[in-house]
Amino acid sequence: MHAPQPRSFTRAAYCRAPRVDRQLEEALTHGPDPLHLAKVFGLDEKTAMRYADSARSLLGQAAEQLLR
Numbered sequence: 001m002h003a004p005q006p007r008s009f010t011r012a013a014y015c016r017a018p019r020v021d022r023q024l025e026e027a028l029t030h031g032p033d034p035l036h037l038a039k040v041f042g043l044d045e046k047t048a049m050r051y052a053d054s055a056r057s058l059l060g061q062a063a064e065q066l067l068r
Contacts, residue, residue, distance in 0.1 A: 019041075023037060024051060024054060024055060024058075026040060026041070027051050028055050028059065031055075032051075032052040032053070032055035032059065033052060034049045034051070034052040037051050
C-alpha cells in the first residue's frame with residue numbers, strides 16, 4: 001500500500017498536468033521532433049526525447065487503427 005503524498009506534491013503535480021498535455025499536443029501537431037520541443041518549451045534533451053517518443057508511439061497506434 002502506498003503512503004499518502006503530501007498535499008504540496010499532489011497540488012504541484014496537478015498544476016503541471018496542463019503543461020504536460022500542451023507539450024504532448026505540440027509533439028502530435030508539429031511532429032515528434034525533440035529539437036522543436038526543446039526549443040519551444042525549454043526542455044532538456046532527455047525530456048524532449050521522451051515526449052517525442054510518446055508522440056511517435058501515439059501516432060503509430062492511430063495509424064494502425066486507421067488501417068484496420
